[in-house]
Amino acid sequence: MAKINKAELADKIKRLEGLSDEQRSALLGLLHEQKxxxxxxxxxxxxxxxxMRRELPVLKEVKERAIIxxxxxxxxxxxIEGDNLHALTALSYTHAGKIDFIYIDPPYNTxxxxxxxxxxxxxxxxxxxxxxxxxxMDRRLRIAxxxxxxxxxxxxxxxxNEVAQLKMLCDEVFGESNFVATFPWRKRTAKSDVPFGISxxxxxxxxxxxxxxxxxxxKGGKRKYFETPDFPNKPWRIxxxxxxxxxxxxxxxxxxxxxxxxxxxxxxxxxxxxxxxEDTFKKYYADxxxxxxxxxxxxxxxxxxxxxxxxxxxxxxxxxFGRISVSTKFPDIIGMSQDGTKEITELFKTKIFSFPKPTSxxxxxxxxxxxxxxxxxxxFSGSGTTLHATMKLNAEDGGHRKCILVTNNENNIxxxxxxxxxxxxxxxxxxxxxxxxxxxxxxxxxYYKTDFVPREKTNKNMRDLVAAATDMLCIKNDVYTEQERFxxxxxxPSAARYFDDGKVKMLVIYNELAxxxxxxxxxxxxxxxxxxVYVFSNSRYxxxxxxxxxxxxxxxxxxxxxxYDAYKKVIGAKTRTGGxxxxxxxxxxxxxxxx
Numbered sequence: 076m077a078k079i080n081k082a083e084l085a086d087k088i089k090r091l092e093g094l095s096d097e098q099r100s101a102l103l104g105l106l107h108e109q110k111x112x113x114x115x116x117x118x119x120x121x122x123x124x125x126x127m128r129r130e131l132p133v134l135k136e137v138k139e140r141a142i143i144x145x146x147x148x149x150x151x152x153x154x155i156e157g158d159n160l161h162a163l164t165a166l167s168y169t170h171a172g173k174i175d176f177i178y179i180d181p182p183y184n185t186x187x188x189x190x191x192x193x194x195x196x197x198x199x200x201x202x203x204x205x206x207x208x209x210x211x212m213d214r215r216l217r218i219a220x221x222x223x224x225x226x227x228x229x230x231x232x233x234x235x236n237e238v239a240q241l242k243m244l245c246d247e248v249f250g251e252s253n254f255v256a257t258f259p260w261r262k263r264t265a266k267s268d269v270p271f272g273i274s275x276x277x278x279x280x281x282x283x284x285x286x287x288x289x290x291x292x293x294k295g296g297k298r299k300y301f302e303t304p305d306f307p308n309k310p311w312r313i314x315x316x317x318x319x320x321x322x323x324x325x326x327x328x329x330x331x332x333x334x335x336x337x338x339x340x341x342x343x344x345x346x347x348x349x350x351x352x353e354d355t356f357k358k359y360y361a362d363x364x365x366x367x368x369x370x371x372x373x374x375x376x377x378x379x380x381x382x383x384x385x386x387x388x389x390x391x392x393x394x395x396f397g398r399i400s401v402s403t404k405f406p407d408i409i410g411m412s413q414d415g416t417k418e419i420t421e422l423f424k425t426k427i428f429s430f431p432k433p434t435s436x437x438x439x440x441x442x443x444x445x446x447x448x449x450x451x452x453x454x455f456s457g458s459g460t461t462l463h464a465t466m467k468l469n470a471e472d473g474g475h476r477k478c479i480l481v482t483n484n485e486n487n488i489x490x491x492x493x494x495x496x497x498x499x500x501x502x503x504x505x506x507x508x509x510x511x512x513x514x515x516x517x518x519x520x521x522y523y524k525t526d527f528v529p530r531e532k533t534n535k536n537m538r539d540l541v542a543a544a545t546d547m548l549c550i551k552n553d554v555y556t557e558q559e560r561f562x563x564x565x566x567x568p569s570a571a572r573y574f575d576d577g578k579v580k581m582l583v584i585y586n587e588l589a590x591x592x593x594x595x596x597x598x599x600x601x602x603x604x605x606x607x608v609y610v611f612s613n614s615r616y617x618x619x620x621x622x623x624x625x626x627x628x629x630x631x632x633x634x635x636x637x638x639y640d641a642y643k644k645v646i647g648a649k650t651r652t653g654g655x656x657x658x659x660x661x662x663x664x665x666x667x668x669x670x
Contacts, residue, residue, distance in 0.1 A: 079107040082173045114243040116206040122193045123158045124214065127646055130527035130639075132161035134169075134550065135541040140494065142501055147409055148586050149517045151553055152462055153479040154497070156489040157525030162481040163218040165525065166452075168544075168641035169551035170479075171301075174222040175449035176441060177229040178461050180432060181215075183585050184208040184237050191485075209240060215454065216248045218645050222452065223285040228255065228444050231281045232432070245283050254296030255282040255289070256403050260436065280440070291401040291443050303371065313366055313380040317343070318350040325351045333380050334367045335360070351381075373488050380597065401443050410435040419458055421506045422499050428458040428492050437464035447474035454482035459493040463500050466515045479552075494522060521555070535615065540587065540635045541611045545572060549667035552607060554579035581607040597625045604629045612636065 088094075088102050113127050134155060143149075144499075155162045181266055182190035186199030192207045201207070221231060233241050246254065259282040265274040302310045322329035328348040332341040341350050351359065357379060359365050366380045374380075410433030439461055441451065447469075453461035463477040471507050480491050480497075503514030528540045548554050556576040559565055570589040574581040580602070584593055589611060597606060608629045617628075619634035 078425075080356075081588040097622070113247050114209070114211045114240060117203065119192070119207045119210045119543065121160065121211065121214070123160050126527075127161070127164065127528055127530070128239055131540065132157070132165045132525050133529050133540070134162070134165050134523040134547050135526040135592070136546045136549075137522045137524060142498055142518075144501075144517055144519050146517040148475070149519045150475050150477045151519045151521060151555065152465070152477060153523060153550060154456075154459075154462075154489070154494055155479070155481045155525065156484050156521045157481070158483055159481045160214060161525045161527075162453060163215060164642060164645050165547060166479070167221055168220055168638050168643045169547050170452075171223055171641060172222070172646075173450055174219075174479075175224050175227050176445045176451045177219055177223065177227070178440060178451075178453050179229070179455045180232040180234075180453075180457060181212060181455045182208070183234045185234070186236075205237070205240060208237060209244060211239065212250070213244060219452075219454070220248055220285065221644060224450075225286050226288040226290075227285040228289045229283050229442075230258075230440050232260070232278055233281060234278045235275060238281070245281060247260070249283040249285070253285050253286065255291075257281050258403050258405065260405060260409070264411075277646050289378075289444075290447065294665060299581075301373070301506070303369070307344050311382050313374065313376065314381050314383055315349050316350055316365075316381050320348050321346055322348055324348075330356075332356060336367070336380070340621045341366075344544050382554050394604075405439070408435055409433075409439055409632075415460065418460075418463075418483055419496070422496055422504055422514075424507045428488075431458040431462045434460055434464040437461050438468050439467055440474070441465060442472075445473065445474075445476060447476065449476050451476055451478040452481075452666060454481040455479070456482045456493055457488070459496045462497050466500060466518050467602075469509045469518075470515050495509055523550075530642060536609060537613065537635050540638060541583075542585060542607075544634065544638055546611060548581065548583060549574060552579050552581050554576065561593070562600055564596065581609070583609045585611050587618075589612065594625055595623050597622075597628055600628070602628045604641060608632070 088099060091099070092104070094171070106204060131555070137156075155165075184190045184197065184204065186197070186201075186204065188196045188198070189199045190208060190211075192211060192274065197204050197207055223229065229246070231241065243259070245442060259275055259277045260280055262278050263276050265276055267274075269275070271626060301312070317334075318328070322330070322343070322345045325348045328351060329343045329345070330349065330353045331343065332349065334341070343490075349356070356365070364382045366374065366376070366382050368374075368376050368378065410431075411428050414433035414435065415431035416426060418434060419428050420426050441461075445451065451461065451465055454464070459480055459482075462478045462480050465476050468474060469476055481492060482493050484490060497520055499514075500518065501514050501518050501520060503512060503516075505511050526543060527537045528543050552574075554574045555577050556574060558573045558575050561571070561573040561582065570586040571582060571584045571593060573583075582593060584590055587610075593608070605627075606629050608617075608622070609632050612618065612633040615633050616635045617631040622629050622631060
């Protein structure tokens with residue numbers, strides 16, 4: 076049988092008459108379908124996804140719940156109440172490519188009423204139990220990947236019920252090459268009266284990077300630098316000189332090291348050779364880089380080791396001996412479930428939430444994976460441990476990390492647990508025994524709810540979307556201080572709003588009639604940096620011509636086109652279940668910016 080030219084056949088399918096868009100799409104999908112290794116499940120649509128056929132999510136601030144620090148440099152943390160699929164869709168506009176660290180503790184799908192799908196608990200008798208869970212996770216993880224920065228990393232807690240399926244799903248979503256590690260986390264000590272007499276005491280934290288730009292941040296590690304009289308101004312560490320390779324794999328490294336000082340011999344092991352060749356050993360010894368057992372009484376070593384130097388000198392030696400790795404074996408201080416329960420009980424004087432993760436676990440993961448000003452996201456935030464841990468770590472190392480939490484308000488969890496917990500952490504609280512714990516006051520917490528705007532692109536709906544998205548623009552640009560005046564004149568909120576916190580300046584123009592006036596005001600302003608100007612437009616045109624004389628002072632963006640573009644990457648031109656398409660913009664000839 077002759078080989079089919081798929082490109083030619085696809086072109087014919089596109090030109091076939093009498094097919095609906097759904098039929099044409101299905102035929103093209105079948106044409107390009109290829110057999111592959113991976114996980115397969117029957118996709119089950121969610122009500123919250125179907126809702127986005129008709130409505131688009133936005134984020135609306137609940138201003139009375141804002142907790143604002145007196146510290147002007149305090150980081151702005153965000154708590155979003157709503158379904159996380161809706162919240163993630165909104166964040167796809169505000170934070171695409173910006174999130175450096177994600178931790179999630181999703182439903183484990185145990186069959187014991189821990190997983191709700193389309194308002195119903197999924198139990199062990201549900202024949203589509205795993206398919207529903209995979210559909211649920213797949214949608215969210217794909218958006219999470221879009222949110223991650225190139226150096227971003229995601230940690231996912233899971234137990235034995237779905238660990239195998241999750242690993243295969245993540246291989247598909249993030250790519251097998253971006254798998255970092257599976258961390259075993261001991262959640263409890265052994266239980267009695269368990270099936271088969273084996274207590275399942277561990278959960279797993281599956282970890283993936285966005286790309287190879289992620290490297291675990293050990294912050295110098297916990298190993299001690301030594302400063303000795305023979306090297307008074309050159310602190311050093313030691314590195315194991317052996318390597319887990321066989322003599323057959325590294326024949327040039329299978330030799331006996333002899334200590335020239337006393338003639339003692341250290342032969343290589345046939346199953347664990349030296350990491351260097353004999354010639355390299357001689358060079359390192361000449362450079363005084365080799366340390367033998369007995370050279371220093373404070374070193375407990377049984378074989379030769381390589382001395383390497385701190386900071387800049389380490390880079391000269393090469394990455395192989397300068398790198399300090401993080402082990403998948405957690406340190407003892409990482410904590411168990413009982414520690415998380417103790418923390419929540421101390422905060423609320425009652426066990427208000429079941430099985431919260433301990434802050435020590437999140438603090439450790441954040442510390443090995445982030446820099447001091449990174450962005451953190453938890454979209455299954457539960458009791459809010461991730462934010463609590465972020466604020467504690469910031470207080471310890473002087474960091475300015477910002478954290479976004481997302482949770483629904485089932486059983487009032489968002490209002491009464493997640494928000495209330497972190498409010499107490501910021502403001503301070505008293506433990507059940509009366510001990511007063513001072514608050515972590517240098518933090519802001521802002522509370523948002525998901526809201527919706529009709530998806531159909533009428534002029535009214537487009538204007539409503541821009542007006543409703545203003546809170547999202549504040550989140551996107553991390554600027555919340557609204558000014559009544561702009562360029563010396565008082566603004567009419569229905570025409571435009573201006574935000575300026577001394578670092579970021581943002582002008583949102585809702586009425587096209589205000590554009591020329593805004594441009595003339597900017598012309599008379601002494602501006603440091605650029606003003607972010609968002610302009611309502613029926614197309615992608617951001618009125619560049621009107622701002623031509625002040626182009627060096629502004630960064631323009633046409634709305635709602637930029638929002639539609641971001642949402643299209645998440646929802647698609649049409650939904651998985653055949654919902655309506657996002658229409659193409661009428662005028663693409665003059666594209667504005669894409670803030």
